[in-house]
Amino acid sequence: MHSEAAAATTTTDLPVADQLDYLRSMLEIRFFEEACQSLFTSGLVRGSTHLCQGQEGVVVGACRALGPDDKMLCTYRGHGAVLAMGAPLDRAFGEIMGKADGLCGGKGGSMHLTDASVGALGSFAIVGAHLPIANGIAFATRYRGSDAVCLVFFGDGAINIGAFHEALNLAAIWKLPVVFVCENNLYGEYSPLAATTPVERLADRGASYAMASEAVDGNDVLVMRDAVLQAAARGRAGDGPTLIEALTYRHKGHSRTDPATYRPAGELEAWLERDPIIRLQSALLTTGIGQPQLDELRAQAQQSVADALERAKGWPDPDLASRFDHVYA
Amino acid sequence: MSEITYRGAIAAAIGDAMEADEDVFLLGEDVGKAGGAFKATEGLYDRFGRERVLDTPISEQAIVGTAIGAAVMGLRPVAEIMFADFAAVCFDQIVNELAKYRYMTGGQVNVPVTIRLGNGAGGFAAQHSQPAENWFLNVPGLKVVVPGTPADLYGLLRAAIEDPDPVLVFEHKALFNIKESFPQNGSTTAIGQAKIVREGTDVTVIATQLMRHRALEVADELAGEGIEVELIDPRSLVPLDSETLCGSVEKTHRLIVAQESSSFGSWGSSVLAQLVPQTFESLDAPPLLIGSDETPVPYAGALESAWMPSAERIAAAVRETVSY
Numbered sequence: 001m002h003s004e005a006a007a008a009t010t011t012t013d014l015p016v017a018d019q020l021d022y023l024r025s026m027l028e029i030r031f032f033e034e035a036c037q038s039l040f041t042s043g044l045v046r047g048s049t050h051l052c053q054g055q056e057g058v059v060v061g062a063c064r065a066l067g068p069d070d071k072m073l074c075t076y077r078g079h080g081a082v083l084a085m086g087a088p089l090d091r092a093f094g095e096i097m098g099k100a101d102g103l104c105g106g107k108g109g110s111m112h113l114t115d116a117s118v119g120a121l122g123s124f125a126i127v128g129a130h131l132p133i134a135n136g137i138a139f140a141t142r143y144r145g146s147d148a149v150c151l152v153f154f155g156d157g158a159i160n161i162g163a164f165h166e167a168l169n170l171a172a173i174w175k176l177p178v179v180f181v182c183e184n185n186l187y188g189e190y191s192p193l194a195a196t197t198p199v200e201r202l203a204d205r206g207a208s209y210a211m212a213s214e215a216v217d218g219n220d221v222l223v224m225r226d227a228v229l230q231a232a233a234r235g236r237a238g239d240g241p242t243l244i245e246a247l248t249y250r251h252k253g254h255s256r257t258d259p260a261t262y263r264p265a266g267e268l269e270a271w272l273e274r275d276p277i278i279r280l281q282s283a284l285l286t287t288g289i290g291q292p293q294l295d296e297l298r299a300q301a302q303q304s305v306a307d308a309l310e311r312a313k314g315w316p317d318p319d320l321a322s323r324f325d326h327v328y329a
Numbered sequence: 330m331s332e333i334t335y336r337g338a339i340a341a342a343i344g345d346a347m348e349a350d351e352d353v354f355l356l357g358e359d360v361g362k363a364g365g366a367f368k369a370t371e372g373l374y375d376r377f378g379r380e381r382v383l384d385t386p387i388s389e390q391a392i393v394g395t396a397i398g399a400a401v402m403g404l405r406p407v408a409e410i411m412f413a414d415f416a417a418v419c420f421d422q423i424v425n426e427l428a429k430y431r432y433m434t435g436g437q438v439n440v441p442v443t444i445r446l447g448n449g450a451g452g453f454a455a456q457h458s459q460p461a462e463n464w465f466l467n468v469p470g471l472k473v474v475v476p477g478t479p480a481d482l483y484g485l486l487r488a489a490i491e492d493p494d495p496v497l498v499f500e501h502k503a504l505f506n507i508k509e510s511f512p513q514n515g516s517t518t519a520i521g522q523a524k525i526v527r528e529g530t531d532v533t534v535i536a537t538q539l540m541r542h543r544a545l546e547v548a549d550e551l552a553g554e555g556i557e558v559e560l561i562d563p564r565s566l567v568p569l570d571s572e573t574l575c576g577s578v579e580k581t582h583r584l585i586v587a588q589e590s591s592s593f594g595s596w597g598s599s600v601l602a603q604l605v606p607q608t609f610e611s612l613d614a615p616p617l618l619i620g621s622d623e624t625p626v627p628y629a630g631a632l633e634s635a636w637m638p639s640a641e642r643i644a645a646a647v648r649e650t651v652s653y
Contacts, residue, residue: 104435136398329493
């Protein structure tokens with residue numbers, strides 16, 4: 001654990017109503033992911049899934065810091081990020097179950113959730129491959145004279161693949177408005193970070209590209225928001241990209257078949273105490289919000305997820321002929 | 330009508346496209362100030378400036394990825410991969426990202442990327458010579474064009490830039506200096522349309538790029554022996570104009586594909602697989618695929634020449650097929 005980051009104080013001018021909204025979003029993601037786990041167990045979902053319980057603070061804090069024209073790309077562990085951008089719960093469930101009315105018409109599934117209408121331009125399942133694409137999106141916004149930025153999430157496992165280095169280097173020399181957010185959850189698949197990466201502080205990699213970089217407490221949604229607000233402002237001002245290392249933890253294994261037995265005893269428990277949802281709830285209780293209000297919010301989030309799942313379960317499968325659509329424009 | 334070289338057609342097409350559409354921009358290694366490793370983009374940097382003609386680091390993944398992201402946002406990037414062999418360095422970007430992005434999002438994005446790749450043999454040895462178009466035939470989502478003349482290169486490059494989908498444009502390095510008369514305002518060449526280069530009645534020969542020129546020499550020579558070759562350049566491999574190709578085979582009853590690449594897993598073998606079932610009843614001889622040796626491309630001039638189909642080999646194949 002990184003005590004210097006954990007000690008970071010949460011100072012924010014975000015109104016309480018917005019903080020409650022962040023909480024609702026994190027809760028919805030948490031319940032969504034738990035429902036996905038059950039869907040897999042009950043055989044309603046194919047392939048694999050990569051859940052993000054524990055990392056909700058990173059995606060909600062970062063995505064809520066964006067403006068309406070900003071864009072976001074994420075990874076195959078991307079349900080939370082796409083929902084944080086505002087994608088509808090039912091269509092996200094529908095996609096994961098391969099339904100006709102899923103976000104991608106059943107062509108993408110769990111690893112490729114996309115909702116272009118809310119700026120969630122793609123979830124990518126080749127580690128690191130979307131970082132250069134984020135550069136192109138940022139290049140295009142600048143080319144068109146907009147001050148929009150592109151936020152791109154990736155895991156700690158992505159920092160050792162070539163596309164990461166090519167992308168950060170190009171973004172730096174072209175001063176592209178990209179916010180690179182590394183979700184450091186301490187494990188690349190089943191391997192602990194130290195087994196694969198010679199530096200402990202992944203933000204240090206930014207120095208190779210003379211890029212503004214910092215490590216922040218990703219389990220504090222408001223700290224995360226502040227970091228992305230600053231990074232986005234840097235990009236909008238023409239001062240180039242930022243690398244943010246968000247320190248967080250994956251409560252579950254890498255994918256559905258991974259019980260995560262490789263974790264040292266006590267590690268999960270320590271991180272559960274730093275659960276981003278619990279932390280925001282505790283902070284809100286000091287602002288005059290009462291426990292009953294938080295309980296109600298939780299119940300509402302749980303209900304909207306359950307309702308969305310029921311709706312999506314009732315949707316039809318895709319028409320078989322639709323597999324020929326969208327190969328070419 | 331003035332004359333234009335194959336090399337000159339590149340800058341002409343990109344320049345005209347950039348003039349016509351502000352969303353078109355060019356990126357690649359040394360494509361700007363230096364005018365390109367093959368001087369194929371000379372003048373564009375001075376004409377359009379560094380905002381639209383961008384020199385990149387030696388980072389093929391970044392080049393293609395940047396093009397993809399920009400295209401998704403509505404721009405029309407033209408990315409250069411200096412030698413087609415370097416596509417292997419960014420294979421993921423082309424095959425998993427570019428080709429599949431539209432499909433796996435259920436059509437939420439368009440990816441109108443043009444990638445230009447310097448293709449084919451010509452003295453550069455194994456890592457800078459392989460006809461790489463064959464690597465991309467089995468990747469639905471991509472279009473693949475292989476222009477063999479200055480006019481076709483101009484027209485297909487313009488069409489690629491205007492196309493709403495990803496198009497790989499293979500430019501053959503051995504053809505850079507060939508010349509052709511060319512109107513001042515060139516037009517686009519439809520992607521997916523073959524060209525009957527020479528009409529004939531005895532045998533259909535299908536060839537692209539360097540082999541197209543070689544096969545044309547052979548056809549002219551064999552006409553002296555009374556053999557009339559119908560030479561067709563498909564120009565596009567994906568989509569393939571199988572209608573024109575089949576029509577020709579049904580007329581000549583004989584089919585030869587001559588290509589500058591080894592045969593296994595190549596475009597020529599795919600063409601045969603597609604045409605033979607459709608034209609089987611009309612065939613009077615076994616179809617032939619004349620390809621290069623199943624080895625990497627060798628360096629020494631004599632070895633490289635021996636590696637790829639010679640005019641003599643193509644002529645022998647035609648004689649064999651016609652006399653079958």
